Amino acid sequence: MAAMGRYVGRRLVEIVPVFFGVLLIVFVIAHLTPGDPVLIALGEHATPEAIDRLRAELDLDEPLPLQFITYMGRVMRGDLGRSIQNNERVIVELGTRFPATIELTFAAMLVASVVGILTGIVAAARQNSWFDGASMFVALFGFSMPIFWLGIMLILLFAWYLGWFPISGRLDYTIELTRLTNFYLVDALLSGTWKALGDALRHLVLPAVTLSTVALAIIARMTRSSLLEVLRQDYVRTARAKGLGEVRVISRHALKNAFIPVVTVIGLNVGSLLGGAILTETIFAWPGVGRLVVDAIFARDYPIVQGAVLVIALVFVVVNLLVDLSYAYLDPRIRYG
């Protein structure tokens, strides 16, 4: 356990420079804005005094390195600036939108992991069967899929032609729900509003399935190849030789070792899910951070864009840390290495 503690400590220290690096990249890219951000914010007819005032307020009259230090200080205090459109604090705006994105991403990850791992296991256990061939063929198309197109096709089929699921949004506007956490599923459970729970779930199905597709395909392929690799090893042959059934060989002996690369792939895909969420939220009018970013880009609301990118990237860094830690838990060689 001490080894695990040391490992956690080391990884936590290593994450600090990454945090600074992420801040620096966001800062640098944000300064690539063509044109003057002050003029963009105030419009062409602003008075010179107003321009100077905002320039000083945003510290744009300082040299770049100094601006970065000020920016870093602000971010540490949770100050990401204010929206140009409605003067709301960026951090507050993100706070109200983030639960929707997390709910969607989490649901997609759940679908991708459960279905992906099960498909991979069955495909590996029945190598070269029709199921193996068919599932890997589908997986090839799955990870080549433009998910925005898949979303449109799912809407067409399941929302319009069959009418099974709603076309867009998170909740029917006729349903009342006390918003405590802004995680609608959690709110519905907390307040015991079963109707809202059912409706929120129905709204979640199509976006979650759309977003899960690419990750699901990758997880299925990785689980299959990783399990096949493990099943060839000597200790598995020993387990079979002592008369264990195939189900027990796979579930008790092979799976834990096969899971290590699978966990990595799941972790890495959180990034692609957070990116994919931007597209998915646009298709399904899902009021999350992704749509906020896209809307802010067209409104040239740079503080929102910058803040959202920063927060999503930092979430991704933390998720990667958690993946590394679970990796060390699964494979003792890593924490002692």
Added chain:
Amino acid sequence: MDEQALRLQHPAVIRPSVGFYTDVWRRLRRNRAAMAGLAVIVLFAGLAAFAPVVAPQDPIVQDLEARLLPPSMTHLLGTDDLGRDLLSRIIYGGRVSLTLGMVSVGLALVTGTLLGLVAGFYGRWADSLTMRTMDIMLAFPATLLAIFIVGIRGPGLNNAMLAIGVINIPIFARIMRGSVLRVRQEDFVEAARALGASPRRLLGRHILPNTLAPIIVQTTLAIGAAILEAAGLSFLGLGAQAPTPEWGAMLSHTREFLRDAPWAATFPGIAILLTVVGFNLLGDGLRDALDPRLRQ
């Protein structure tokens, strides 16, 4: 025994020497999936290259009499809300999408390979500085970083290419650095160094040619992924702008009349899907052909 007799006795030994890449091509040709992928790519690339000849109609000229027509003999894939022939738009759209994919990956290939080469060969601070920067770039979800760059620089094809190029740089740099570190240890590099080869000669003549296999595979896979990313950006309105026919932009536009003309949203998506599947199949095949030991 004279020389003639010797040659006749061992005909199998006298095999024409073939180069590495001839051998790779022979292995690749036997891989049916990879060949199918290559065929799809050649088909779309051919259609794109000869678009003015193959496309039945102009992709931009509107015909308001022929709005939202379903697929028929005159319009094989139907028309959109402005009466433009969808088949022609998809054929011309291939030009934009394939160019986007190749230019952006080309940018990443050149920059990333150079960075990886320098980092792997010179080591020390050059390595630390380059690779830590790459690590931090990888700390961003790729799509998010691309959207951020285009969002700040402004929507348009050039900025989309730039953004997709940038997000691919770290991948190439990492692969290249790994290969250089491996090859640098080989005896033939040591021998060349001992013979007094300059760093440039070592890199260009001895190290680079022996590190290309994984780069070739990555380039193929990355073009497919870049086409997907580019279509995503255009779908959000950040890439190709109207009236340029681009697959992602076409999808975004056709969403508004999805119910009346589902075909208009169906075919551009199939074009993207098939092209990307093509590049993925070819990439997987190349991986097997370039390194037969990896094959299971």
